[in-house]
Amino acid sequence: MEHESYLLLTHAYFDGELDASASRELERHLLGCPDCEAELDELKNARANFAALAKAPVPFGFKEKVMRRVWDLAPSPAPKERGHWLDWLGLPAWELAAALSVTLLVGFYFAFDYASARTQRSENALQISLGYDSAGDYAMEETNDEL
Amino acid sequence: MAEGFDSALLEKIKNGETGAFASLVKRYQQKVYQLCLSMVGPAEAEDAAQSIFISIYQSIRKFEERSQFSTWLYRVAANHCLNLLAKRKREKTDSLDLILKHTGGQLPELTSADVTLARLAEKESVRSILGKMAEEERLILCLREIEGFSYQELTELLDISLDLVKVRLFRARKSFMRIAKESNK
Ligand SMILES: [Zn+2]
Numbered sequence: 557m558e559h560e561s562y563l564l565l566t567h568a569y570f571d572g573e574l575d576a577s578a579s580r581e582l583e584r585h586l587l588g589c590p591d592c593e594a595e596l597d598e599l600k601n602a603r604a605n606f607a608a609l610a611k612a613p614v615p616f617g618f619k620e621k622v623m624r625r626v627w628d629l630a631p632s633p634a635p636k637e638r639g640h641w642l643d644w645l646g647l648p649a650w651e652l653a654a655a656l657s658v659t660l661l662v663g664f665y666f667a668f669d670y671a672s673a674r675t676q677r678s679e680n681a682l683q684i685s686l687g688y689d690s691a692g693d694y695a696m697e698e699t700n701d702e703l
Numbered sequence: 704m705a706e707g708f709d710s711a712l713l714e715k716i717k718n719g720e721t722g723a724f725a726s727l728v729k730r731y732q733q734k735v736y737q738l739c740l741s742m743v744g745p746a747e748a749e750d751a752a753q754s755i756f757i758s759i760y761q762s763i764r765k766f767e768e769r770s771q772f773s774t775w776l777y778r779v780a781a782n783h784c785l786n787l788l789a790k791r792k793r794e795k796t797d798s799l800d801l802i803l804k805h806t807g808g809q810l811p812e813l814t815s816a817d818v819t820l821a822r823l824a825e826k827e828s829v830r831s832i833l834g835k836m837a838e839e840e841r842l843i844l845c846l847r848e849i850e851g852f853s854y855q856e857l858t859e860l861l862d863i864s865l866d867l868v869k870v871r872l873f874r875a876r877k878s879f880m881r882i883a884k885e886s887n888k
Contacts, residue, residue: 567873571847573854598880605829606848614736615749619728622756629761630721 559589566592570599709772716763724763728756731773734850735780741833741845742784743791751787755780774859777850781842781860788838832882840875847872 565582568574586593715723739748833841846852857868
């Protein structure tokens, strides 16, 4: 085999990429070839230089910066502000308005119903205790809670 | 084991668990950043590494796991760096053309700021040697020496034959040693 071929083999040998028999053949050659031996030393020196380079730390907050960009792209809702607070319900505006007015109507109906029932009851109770809290106000408070 | 972990993460991300991508970034950020640092230099390394993870995220649903995830990631990273270098080369030529046009063919003299920059680069000897190498040789050398890829992995990653891996790596190392000797003179 030519010396040049051995030189190429020296690199593969250095990388641990030669099989057992090729390694033995190269080792025999290395004993009698100062050039290939010097090449092997140079390869070791070069690798030592790279070792220092491999330890460069990742810039502070790198992962967080990437994730901020990723959340901006994410198709699913990100844990960030997403426009108007009503958007949170995920409904179009007209649907929201309709739902809200139905809730209010039902709420008022029950509030009124409850208030009149309460007035009747307090009128009875008035005979027992002196009610300085007006029944109407009380009912309003309760319906407020319900709403 | 390592690939199993990657697969589990990939499945989560593909199912919309965006948060799982953070684990993937954490797992590979060091390696990707190092490659960028050696390929494009410190000024652009972080930006390049960020962009690489963003393109990985954007195309993750297209990744069908025919190869290992890490191989795919490095291929994306390597291509991104090569593209950046090609773009930089074009811009350099463009700006040189522009300077020559404005100065009537005369190159302006180096200012003291330029000289300081040149000296700073010398300090980082390995990186400056890498910077003087051809891009493809620089890439294969970094993948082997910094990232520690085997020849077989390099064939998959660079999509070249085993013989070409051996030859290209051999040439890359010869260039590295030649430039190192020249700069030590
Ligand atoms: Zn020899």
